[in-house]
Amino acid sequence: MSGRRSKAGSGVSSATMLRYLPALSPPARPRRRVLVSWTAALLVAAALAGSGGVAWWRAAHDERAETAGRRDAVVIAATRAIETMNTLDYRKVEDGLEAWSATTTGTLHDQLQQVGKEDQALLAQQKKVSTGKVVGLAVVDLGTTTATVVASVQVTVRDGVDAAAEPTVKRNRFTADLVRVGGTWKLESLQQVAVHL
Template sequence: MTPHDVQDLADVEESTISDDERDRPDPVTGGGGNRTAIELGLAVLAAVVLVVGLVSWWRAGDHDAADVDRAQLRDTVLITARSHIETMNTLDFNDIDGGLDKWEDVSTGTLKDQIAATDAETRKLMAERGMISTGKVTDAAVVDLTSSTATVIASVETTVVDSAKPDQAPTVKRNRMAADLVKVGGRWLLEALDQVAVSRS
């Protein structure tokens, strides 16, 4: 290698590589370019790995979203059922029509039809009994649940006040009830509400 050649090499270095490269101890032709390309490739690869990692993180956030939704549905149904069952166990003789309207509002299907079919005579009889019933669900749980149907059991405490005997302590009844609910037009409504009777087998 003649001094001339060395000068030439230096010229090449000058022209293709930036100022930063000048303090490089051993400038080798072409090596810098290759190395930069490899390093750039690594950076691109690392960027891809980062993207995969970020996507995985983002997805992991709702890994149990379906379960969360189902838990939410269960809680919604339970709260609605409790409220509806209380409504159906509540009736004031002063306002039989209003009470029955509320029953109708929380029911559907044959149950609703039955309530709606309560004739004037029956309503009159109900009013004449002079009772004020107030239902309270002391405990309840969901037995079955799909996206549009549910079965709930409830322990119901019904307090009955006889308006004819204001001095008498109210009677308290405890009933075991089972309710079937269906989702109609976005609302959960009672399709059936029955006492869980003792089975004499």
């Protein structure tokens, strides 16, 4: 009885084992296939990671981006400086001149330092408020610490006495040289582009 039972039992168990045998102990070929797929997956992943790293590094260390960034910094600084130089309120001449001074360097800066009390009084007497707005600007020459720009400027002049008077609007063409001093771009020269024919 017991031997029969045991025989039957072992019969069931061996049948189960037979059924699961291939999964528990795969033959040599599929195992190699698994190894190959893992290796392939690792290689593909490594290639992706490697190329991603290189792409990132190259994008972050792009010389073109550096030049373009410098150009854009010049555009922003030149716009601000040229607008400042075309803006003056007769009620705040001293502030205006200080702003001119702060945005310039070199010869232009020196010339502005020479604006004396008499000139200041004269500017105040004119009772005008001028506001400059750059309507177009392009960099024509770009070095590491020097740049040249051309700018189209709209200057609006209001009469300080007669508030009802129509402001006069002029459009001026300028060429300006900038120099990078201590990390900031400053105006070194600012000249109107005269008609020349």
